[in-house]
Amino acid sequence: MGDGMADHAISSLGGKTPLQVADKPCMDWLAKHGRCGMLSTVPEGFPPGSEVANTSILGYDLDKVYEGRGPLEAASIGYDLKEDEMAIRCNIITLADGRIVTHNGGNLQTQDAAVLIDFLNEHLGSERVRFVRGIQYRHLLVIKGGNKHIVCNPPHDHPNEEWRPLLVRSEEGWEDRRDGLHTLTGRETADLLNDLILRSQELLARHPYNQNKLAAGERPANSIWPWSGGYRPSMQTLAARFPQIRKGTVISAVDLIQGIGSYAGLKIVKVEGATGLADTNYEGKAQAAIEALQTDDFVFVHVEATDEAGHDGDLDLKLRAINYLDQRLIRPVFEALKQNREPVAVAVLPDHPTPVELRIHVNEPVPFVFWYDGIEADAVQQYDELSCSEGCYGLLKKDEFITKFMAL
Secondary structure (H helix, E strand, O other): OEOOEEOOOEHHHOOEOHHHHOOOHHHHHHHHHOEEEEEEOOOOOOOOOHHHHHHHHOOOOHHHHOOOHHHHHHHHHOOOOOOOEEEEEEEEEEEEOOEEEEOOOOOOOHHHHHHHHHHHHHHHOOOOEEEEEEEOOEEEEEEEOOOOOEEOOOHHHOOOOEOHHHOOEEOOOOOOOOEOOEOOOHHHHHHHHHHHHHHHHHHHHOOHHHHHHHHOOOOOOOEEEEEEEEOOOOOOOHHHHOOOOOOEEEEOOOHHHHHHHHHOOOEEEOOOOOOOOOOOOHHHHHHHHHHHOOOOOEEEEOEOHHHHHHHHOOHHHHHHHHHHHHHHHHHHHHHHHHOOOOOOOEEEOOOOEOOOOOOOOOOOOEEEEEEOOOOOOOOOOOOOHHHHOOOOOOEEEOOHHHHHHHHO
16 A cells, blocks of 8 residues: 555656656556556545545445544554544644644654653643644544534645634534533534644744754744544454455554554554655565465555655655655565465555645545456556556446455
């Protein structure tokens, strides 16, 4: 899973997409010798986020299981979300001149973020409010009695936009309504979150970490930004749905993906040096996947680097990240599969496009390829958005992707 790997045609690439131009011989070989198609990963009415797309790719009905990112990341972190709690994703971001500069706090590192989260907990935490450490800029905010019926704006969807108009508000009709065990109204929850945002800015501005960043001319991590909240979801495991899967593993540096895997009944394998950025430990992820395939029936390997490059608007980095995924992760896994006595089916795809010229997720179909030794190939010759649209599978939706993959 190359997160956000799909893109749009770019004039500086001669009207081609990064996937059409990038050096990716393994993906191209799989496409030439496999069977391809396009997949719509975001059902109608849902935002084009990774929490939606990855859950959909695994075949879950979003109308039944979707609760936002917060609860999924709670599962990954190991936080036991109670029935009366709302979990909401909490970025630490960079603001300047009244605008959102970056969604990632200037590429905030985990060890620095831990200090800031502890600092925020000390000054803003209470019996109702709790900050929970994640990794890098991605953290969790738990609100006892919080109401999920609020409208939030993901910071990565609003680069360089004014932040005040993007503050949290109640869903229409929920301003004065409560939701079962969740005792705050929509308006009360929105007001609480907005107060935390404003107070966090005052606190983080005077923290030594940010003072040093500013003195060095670097971007500070100077505001929290909560979004995508929900309650504890109810998801059937993959093993309960597919007899092909008795044991499974998820390998990712991202709490969200680990959380989806946890609810899907997959074992979480954390790889040392896996960062969620282009400098991630591709070789370590490849080795973890190879080892998991010795005992498990299903292995889901996720790489965030291509998505982060898209959000940063960095075309050169995205091309490089596609090459790294191809050569440093897919190639060693594929070489190991040649030595495997058991037949193994492989799928390669993004979860959604993150075009470098837009710097946001978009709801558009993504290219995929299926391969196993002996599969009858279709006419596709390389792996990219245009080529795969001519593949034999056409356009798949909902659980068609995972169902066809399991049928291999």
